[in-house]
Amino acid sequence: MCTSLTVCEWKKVFYEKMEVAKPNDSWELIMDPKLKPNEPDPGWKQYLEQHASGRFHCSWCWHTWQSAHVVILFHMHLDRAQRMGSVRMRVFKQLCYECGTAHLDESSMLEENIEGLVDNLIASLLEQCYDERGGQYRIHVASRPDRGQHRGEFCEACQEGIVHWKPSEKLLEEEAATYPFSGASEPKALEGSGYNFFSLRWCLFWAFLCVLIVYLQFSFRTSVFL
Numbered sequence: 001m002c003t004s005l006t007v008c009e010w011k012k013v014f015y016e017k018m019e020v021a022k023p024n025d026s027w028e029l030i031m032d033p034k035l036k037p038n039e040p041d042p043g044w045k046q047y048l049e050q051h052a053s054g055r056f057h058c059s060w061c062w063h064t065w066q067s068a069h070v071v072i073l074f075h076m077h078l079d080r081a082q083r084m085g086s087v088r089m090r091v092f093k094q095l096c097y098e099c100g101t102a103h104l105d106e107s108s109m110l111e112e113n114i115e116g117l118v119d120n121l122i123a124s125l126l127e128q129c130y131d132e133r134g135g136q137y138r139i140h141v142a143s144r145p146d147r148g149q150h151r152g153e154f155c156e157a158c159q160e161g162i163v164h165w166k167p168s169e170k171l172l173e174e175e176a177a178t179y180p181f182s183g184a185s186e187p188k189a190l191e192g193s194g195y196n197f198f199s200l201r202w203c204l205f206w207a208f209l210c211v212l213i214v215y216l217q218f219s220f221r222t223s224v225f226l
Helices: 005-021 111-129 168-178 180-191 200-225
Strands: 026-031 045-057 064-079 084-091
Touching: 005 026, 005 111, 045 111, 064 111, 084 111
Parallel strands: 026 084
Antiparallel strands: 045 064, 064 084
16 A cells, blocks of 8 residues: 555556566565665665655645755565565655754655656666666766755765765766766766857847947947037
8 A cells, every 4th residue: 555646656667667577577566664774684685776856845844855865775585486576665864954853754756757766776676686687777967956065964864874975076977987878968968068159048148239239339429429
């Protein structure tokens, strides 16, 4: 039974994609808030998603904030004889930095973000549980601008010793070296790094500047004749 819309969406996307990836096996996705990093049970594998994008909503003061450093922990196990698998999942929470309440708030995610994260999960699952090539991992940082330093004192993952925050430039360099096929996303990153002097905003600026110059010349000539 789903406890929230986000949980329902996670399960829906996971079951649909696993039905395509492994139609002869049965998999379940379980939310486990007590899951510990680097402590999987014997026979279980771990996958850690360190840079998911999510939105948080404080249940005390109603403050909302966006984070590009949501950490999600997965533990996976496949019973090959029974052709049954299980994934335990924990989304680490964050504290509200506006009201300072000690209540940890859960994140909500857009459907397209969940689909990309499930693709990453299944890629890791195929590699670790089936000894198959998992395919391409999706990189989620290329289009995310830095909005200041990650505040580890409000992050549940940081408090449990998961060092996951890095500036996006450094992160992109490391992931480009780890996943060389992600170069397809470079044009977008480069495109946003400079100025496009042919954009609508610049065209309007140059047009205004030309009109201003013509107006000043006309005013100057008029004053001379007077």
